[in-house]
Amino acid sequence: MPIWDTWSGANPLAWFAVALPALVLNYFGTGRAADHDASALENPFYQLAPDWAHYPLVAFADRGHLIASQAIISGVFS
Numbered sequence: 001m002p003i004w005d006t007w008s009g010a011n012p013l014a015w016f017a018v019a020l021p022a023l024v025l026n027y028f029g030t031g032r033a034a035d036h037d038a039s040a041l042e043n044p045f046y047q048l049a050p051d052w053a054h055y056p057l058v059a060f061a062d063r064g065h066l067i068a069s070q071a072i073i074s075g076v077f078s
Contacts (some may be wrong), residue, residue, distance in 0.1 A: 029048055040047040052061040
């Protein structure tokens with residue numbers, strides 16, 4: 001299947017309406033935190049969230065890692 005077939009239908013809408021704005025906001029938030037407090041550069045992902053949200057963020061990142069690794073394994077063997 002050619003790569004351009006995957007960019008028909010809902011994929012461009014999901015990318016431009018959900019993923020791209022989320023990434024831009026994340027990068028701007030990280031830059032703002034780094035400008036405001038230089039110690040935020042130590043670990044910017046966890047410094048953006050309040051202290052009570054660190055464990056849910058670790059769980060969220062862990063689940064994302066598992067999903068991404070399964071997708072790579074499935075893609076290699078298909």
